Amino acid sequence: MPDNQGLYRNLSINKIEKIEQFDLDFSVDAAVIMDYFKNVKGERYIFINKDKSFKLIGIGHRATITHASIQPVYVETQFKEILSTAQYTGNGTIGDLKLFGGFQFDNNDSPNFHAFHKSHFVIPKLQFMEVDGKASLICVDQDIDITHLMHTLHHHTVSGVPVNQPQHVEDIDLDLFQMNAHEAIAMMRDDKLDKVVLSRKRKITMQQPINAQSFVQQALNNDEVSYFALIESGEQTFITKTPEQLVAVQDGVLQTNAIAGTIGKDVHNAASILLNDDKNLYEHNIVVRSIQADLAPFTENIQFNNEPDILENQYVYHLYTPIKAKLNRGGLLEVTESLHPTPALGGFPKQAAMTFLQQANEGRGLYGAPLGYVDLNDAGEFIVAIRSMIIDDNTAILYAGCGIVKSSVVESEVHETEIKFKPMLEMLGVI
Template structure:
């Protein structure tokens, strides 16, 4: 069963038409991804209750600076007269680089890199909403006719997924990473720097990489993580991350502190993590910093003072949910205020940011805010850790860890090595 939901067509105003179609069943996002040939962006939340795919491009908002206010103003400026009941269906998707330094690896992605896809399909609450921007009702009808009878369940599909092999793996900066760990721990004994998050990269050549296969593996994996992909030219940035930066609905925001990690294969890993001084200290730094940052825009902050355990396929994480009511700020303002949290950059921010600048890690979209905002101002941004940049059959992988004064080089190398596993699994390969 399907119905036309609403239409926005201001023929006397220089604005795009917006057509909405509701299909009263859940379509399969993998099938949708394979169906469309144009460039596609994807966002799936942790429990897969919200799945979104953007196809093609109505407008790109791409700036050579990190400027959330300019991005938001430009986005909303395209739709000044849109009907109120359509606003939540028109979404802006993209992200900001980790910092203003940019990265030679991410030359295809601007420092502020966002799209308004021409076709947007949202799968949630037992239904599928198709939004067409700057198109005709006939065009929308053709799209719906083509997709409404796609198989809805992956289990019903006769799918052949490639099983590629790893052709080569190169550690790009392992020695630099080790040196930076030593420099950071030494600096912590002579300055107020408490924590810095360092990262390393691997360049992996596969016999075959298909983004559709990566999406399929993400959907059939029970890991409790976000999944997102965003293309630009011939590159695709993909992340499978446990970390939410912030979500906003109305004036209610939700964020969290995630810091402190332990391999699930370690004996009694949960209890060890909950009592591990290094991880507890790291987590408390992150929580305190986020709460302090939030006080810039709200005094209504609710959180527990002791962390709980969050679990995914490979790791246990220390986790503290934080929520409240936002005052006189937008979602993008909040993302800018919170990023980078100490879980991504370090603490204090001014010292950790200065150290990272000297460390010359060239993060680009790694560890950066990635997500969506609708015309109501609601939306969600995640943190793109556990991520990789795909170009052809090559993947540039990123992994990081928090460094405090007692950190040991060999243990941090081991921790980052483990954090590459989710990317290898998404590619279908094994080390």
């Protein structure tokens, strides 16, 4: 058994005293780290970007910053206060320590996410990070034999994951999804709404408790251009494999993108059809215009192309427009709150769509929510947690959504969500 018992000590949320950073002479392997620290299950997280050039793995909870509502300013203030007197040693800077977590989609009740707060962030005891092949380890108030730990990790063999089989598959509230879609279309025909994004759920019960270890290995081996993120909170684990970035900030430059408009790759000439489809182009343009408006109070010199590109994923194509701007006021967490949800996950007009969703009784929790990291330099990245599932013991609840506009056909939207379930079903071994 790994010698990591010290990571179980529950420290109160007081100020951090000591941060030590060490260079690693081997690549960060998230599957190895998760397996080695399997006895710390419930206090681990992973974030891997699209091209796998950035990996972040947190082990143990040195501090959690949580709130019963969505409060980005509170989270930022607490983070800075906890680190305000910390002593740093190492080859990097104190800014290399990341605060990881997210905000739930909205403040509505989400019973399927009972282990997560509306604002839920973690400062780990151990943070492994790899940037463009350069790996490091940060220890936060931990006295650990680093030489021994690095040697053991470097030679650790991942244990096998037992074969697990589905026992029961159940669509949850499909009738509610269809009813909400018909109601939304009727409102659009009365010009009360331009677009709303609805979601649906599927419950998968497996024969044995679900081990996320296999999902991590799949994410590392898969060439699909998607983010992978995993966060544990006690007995629950949330996983997303998403193509969608919400916002990133580095050296005062903000990057985001509009992703809206989808077609299955099983359609002949799918990419060409999508680029010329009025319904999807209209839906995409709504997202671009909304992001412009949300960024205006925080940025200047917003740049984007007038025509969308194609973003390819394993099962679908999306319309895609990168957006860049200079951040001149506010912080990353404030901008995240302002952008969320884009019309790609909420709707347009934004307030009217959110009012509709408040009454739709979907209980999204972290589905479609901002998930990511920020540092003391206000740099970081948040993704939109679509293509996701929440795991509790042997049960996984999968989430998928689709944009409803006036020309939508409800049966087609149901089919679109079926396609979007596939990445999570594949992870579970159901397909």
